[in-house]
Amino acid sequence: MDNWTVLLVDDEKEFASTLAERLNLRGLRVQTAYSGEEAIETMARNPVQVVVLDLMMPGMSGLAVLETLRKNYPDSRIILLTGMGSVSDGVKGMKMGAFDYLMKPVEIDSLMQTIREAMGKPS
Amino acid sequence: METQKALFMGRITAGVTHEIKNVLAIIKESAGLIEDLTALWKKDPPPKTDKIIKTLTKITDQVNRGVELSTGLNEFAHTPDQSVAVVALNTAVERVVSLSQRFARLKRVQLEALRRDGERTISTDPLSFLMLMFKAIELLMNVVGENGLISVEPSLAERDLVMISAHPPEMVTTTPDVGFVMHSKDFQQMQDLSARLNMTVTLESCPLRITIGKRIG
Numbered sequence: 280m281d282n283w284t285v286l287l288v289d290d291e292k293e294f295a296s297t298l299a300e301r302l303n304l305r306g307l308r309v310q311t312a313y314s315g316e317e318a319i320e321t322m323a324r325n326p327v328q329v330v331v332l333d334l335m336m337p338g339m340s341g342l343a344v345l346e347t348l349r350k351n352y353p354d355s356r357i358i359l360l361t362g363m364g365s366v367s368d369g370v371k372g373m374k375m376g377a378f379d380y381l382m383k384p385v386e387i388d389s390l391m392q393t394i395r396e397a398m399g400k401p402s
Numbered sequence: 403m404e405t406q407k408a409l410f411m412g413r414i415t416a417g418v419t420h421e422i423k424n425v426l427a428i429i430k431e432s433a434g435l436i437e438d439l440t441a442l443w444k445k446d447p448p449p450k451t452d453k454i455i456k457t458l459t460k461i462t463d464q465v466n467r468g469v470e471l472s473t474g475l476n477e478f479a480h481t482p483d484q485s486v487a488v489v490a491l492n493t494a495v496e497r498v499v500s501l502s503q504r505f506a507r508l509k510r511v512q513l514e515a516l517r518r519d520g521e522r523t524i525s526t527d528p529l530s531f532l533m534l535m536f537k538a539i540e541l542l543m544n545v546v547g548e549n550g551l552i553s554v555e556p557s558l559a560e561r562d563l564v565m566i567s568a569h570p571p572e573m574v575t576t577t578p579d580v581g582f583v584m585h586s587k588d589f590q591q592m593q594d595l596s597a598r599l600n601m602t603v604t605l606e607s608c609p610l611r612i613t614i615g616k617r618i619g
Contacts, residue, residue: 291424293460297431304438311592335420337508357583362423384427 284308284325285394288318288344289333289360300388307394315339318391326352327396333383333391334361334368342372349376356397360385403530403598406591407482410533416476417497417504425468432461474500481529489531491522491556495564498535499554505540513539524563526618530599535564538603538612539590542568545583545610559614561590563601568610602605 285307289295292313299309310319310327316339318332330348334341345357359368359380369380378397381389436457478501499515506513510545524531535554540553550572557565582588586607592612594604 291428293464294424295427295432296427297435297457297460299430301435303440304435304442335508337510362420383423384430387431 284310285329286312286318286321286327286330288312288315288336288341290314290336292332298385298390301382302391302394305387305391310349312402314339315344318344321399322348322352322355326355328355328376329394330357331356331394332357332359332377334359334372342368345372345375349390358390358393358397386400406595407533409534411478411482414476414478414501414536418471418478418501421473421504422468422471422596423462425471426466429461432457432464432488445469447546478532479480481532482569485527486525487528488523488525489523489528490526491563492517493547494528494535495554495556496529498539501532502536502539506543506552507545510573511543512549512551513543514551514553518556518558519599522556522563526601528576530595532600534592534601534603534614535566537588537595538564538566538614541583541586541588542566542612547580548569557613557615561618562613564614566612566614570610580605581608 285302287295287299287302287309288311289298290313293304295311295313299311302309310321310325312321315336318330319339322330332341332344332348336344341359345359348355348357357372357376359369359372359377360383361372361380362383369377372380378391381393412584436454439454439457474497476498496515496517502513539552539554545552546552546568547570551569553567553569555565555567557563589603589605592603595619596614600617602617604613604615605611606613
């Protein structure tokens with residue numbers, strides 16, 4: 280499993296691509312997926328240890344992606360990104376085994392800290 | 403009825419404000435990226451300015467998107483100001499399509515407003531009329547399937563007002579179960595609402611279409 284690459288999953292392409300660049304500048308390798316289905320395919324090709332996952336997406340929802348990833352990649356750590364209206368989904372996600380959840384718009388330093396913790400904690 | 407209106411306003415507001423939040427998130431990240439790049443100037447030779455210009459353009463585009471969203475939401479918020487008002491059908495169609503885009507995106511359905519030449523108007527409860535059109539759009543979005551298209555347009559026929567048509571994606575050959583739609587709770591609610599507005603709703607199967615019309619007699 281690739282321990283130094285983060286998979287960023289968000290249907291808002293402008294948001295995902297810009298955040299990916301900022302994480303790149305901070306030393307991370309970042310893959311992006313713009314849907315739940317694409318995230319599952321990407322993980323199948325190149326599983327990563329940390330996934331940053333938007334909860335509200337068209338098609339396969341963030342929670343459905345979380346459930347699939349937790350089942351197929353139990354060593355991966357999933358960080359959820361959630362908007363105000365989906366805080367309860369964030370809590371639900373934690374009960375389903377997410378590593379953490381952060382509110383959007385996300386503070387880059389908070390996200391980096393959470394990613395470092397996700398990469399550093401033993402499974 | 404008032405509860406229905408309140409729920410409708412809440413849903414639309416939640417949808418549009420979620421989009422506005424996405425806009426702000428993109429602006430925040432873009433501005434942050436410019437900060438990151440300019441901070442690099444201190445350590446390394448200056449980064450290529452085209453990246454900064456591209457990011458600034460992204461910010462401008464998102465600001466414009468945000469202004470459009472909040473203008474639309476503000477106009478929507480004023481809809482209940484009058485219980486009866488003159489409503490221009492082209493404007494009403496464009497407004498309901500604009501407010502419904504997020505819901506369409508979540509279902510992966512394309513949604514479009516088609517204008518008619520000339521301006522037909524009706525005198526009605528503007529909020530309830532918007533709600534009726536929205537319910538029709540939502541009902542058809544649930545049956546048309548992913549990658550389908552919903553088009554909304556004022557009708558040419560004198561006794562009809564608005565047509566909401568569903569076009570399944572090309573590769574789909576089976577037609578949706580119209581009987582199921584007609585007996586659904588959502589369609590019943592639409593009929594109740596249209597009756598209160600002195601309007602009618604009719605469902606056709608081929609093409610799959612809901613027509614909102616005037617009640618005659």
